[in-house]
Amino acid sequence: MIVGMPSFPLLCFDCQEPAGAPSLPPGSSGPPLTLSHFSLQPLQHYLDVCRFYGTRPNPGVLTCLRFSLPYLRPTPPFHDRDMLSLAETITNFKNSSLSYITRLDLSHCSRAGRLPTLNVKGLRSSGGVAVGKCVDGWKNLEELMLDYNKIGKIGSTEVARGLRNALKVNRVSMRACYIGAVGAEAFGEVRRSEERLKSYLLVPPLEMRPLTYRRYNSYP
Numbered sequence: 001m002i003v004g005m006p007s008f009p010l011l012c013f014d015c016q017e018p019a020g021a022p023s024l025p026p027g028s029s030g031p032p033l034t035l036s037h038f039s040l041q042p043l044q045h046y047l048d049v050c051r052f053y054g055t056r057p058n059p060g061v062l063t064c065l066r067f068s069l070p071y072l073r074p075t076p077p078f079h080d081r082d083m084l085s086l087a088e089t090i091t092n093f094k095n096s097s098l099s100y101i102t103r104l105d106l107s108h109c110s111r112a113g114r115l116p117t118l119n120v121k122g123l124r125s126s127g128g129v130a131v132g133k134c135v136d137g138w139k140n141l142e143e144l145m146l147d148y149n150k151i152g153k154i155g156s157t158e159v160a161r162g163l164r165n166a167l168k169v170n171r172v173s174m175r176a177c178y179i180g181a182v183g184a185e186a187f188g189e190v191r192r193s194e195e196r197l198k199s200y201l202l203v204p205p206l207e208m209r210p211l212t213y214r215r216y217n218s219y220p
Contacts (some may be wrong), residue, residue, distance in 0.1 A: 042097045046089040055085045066102070071103040080107075080127040087130040094138045102140055106131065107147035109175070122148065128155015128177075135169065136162035142177040147175040156183030160190045 043065045050057045060075035074086065083106075110122025123131070128151025135141060144159075144166075151159070156179035163169055166169065172187075179187070 009179075016109045025126040042089055049085045049088045053081055053085045055082050058082060058085060061086055064125065068100050070100055071105055072101050073103075074104040074107050074109055076111055076121075076217060078106070079122070080124055082132070083123055083127040086180075090138075090150045091136045096133070097186045099140050102144070102168075103143040104131075104134070104141060105143075106149060107145040110148040110150075123151055123155070123161070124149075125152045125155040125181050128157060129158045131155070132158030132160075132162035132164070135159065135209065137165045137167045138169075139166075141166050142168050142173045143173075144169060146172055146177055148177070150176075150178045152178050153180035153182040156180075160186035163190055169172040 043062070045063060046061060047057055058078060059073045060073050060078075063069065064072045074082070094101070106123065123146075127149065128146075131144075131146065131151070132155070135144060144160070144163075155175070156177060159172075159174075160183070163172065177183075
């Protein structure tokens with residue numbers, strides 16, 4: 001039995017705009033933003049969602065969406081709220097307009113850009129939950145890189161749950177994600193049931209980070 005958070009759907013935006021309705025560019029003045037203002041195109045949708053959540057559009061994400069790159073690698077700083085904005089766009093377009101993306105690389109998010117109030121880098125448990133919702137049902141995703149994002153047991157359990165329905169994923173890298181015993185059990189269950197998932201890097205080599213077993217299993 002996999003222990004973790006119950007599965008909740010992401011916020012579903014109504015992307016159907018009336019014919020000829022003008023879209024509000026980011027930063028422009030106008031009436032309060034409502035769900036009916038969201039555009040169908042991934043790039044405009046991402047900019048609108050960033051406005052909705054109050055986050056800055058990420059250069060790495062914008063580059064991928066603008067030039068249809070096969071890999072999506074956000075540029076640090078990139079934290080939980082940034083991941084939520086990205087997750088909304090991915091969830092809406094991952095099997096249509098964004099089907100060209102085969103690799104989601106979030107490993108660079110933890111290498112720069114600390115939150116000034118919390119003094120932490122990268123994604124935490126909330127960001128891990130958003131990643132799990134992204135990969136769930138993503139038909140063309142082949143690789144997921146989450147190294148050094150401390151998503152904990154809650155986030156890693158949601159990622160493991162999402163991988164069950166990501167039919168082409170064959171590589172998952174999760175060094176130093178503090179998955180704990182609960183997260184390890186969730187991934188072990190997925191790996192036993194899914195032969196296609198051959199490569200897991202859940203913890204760093206012992207020589208790189210000694211005496212971290214207790215920290216992995218005590219992280220919330």
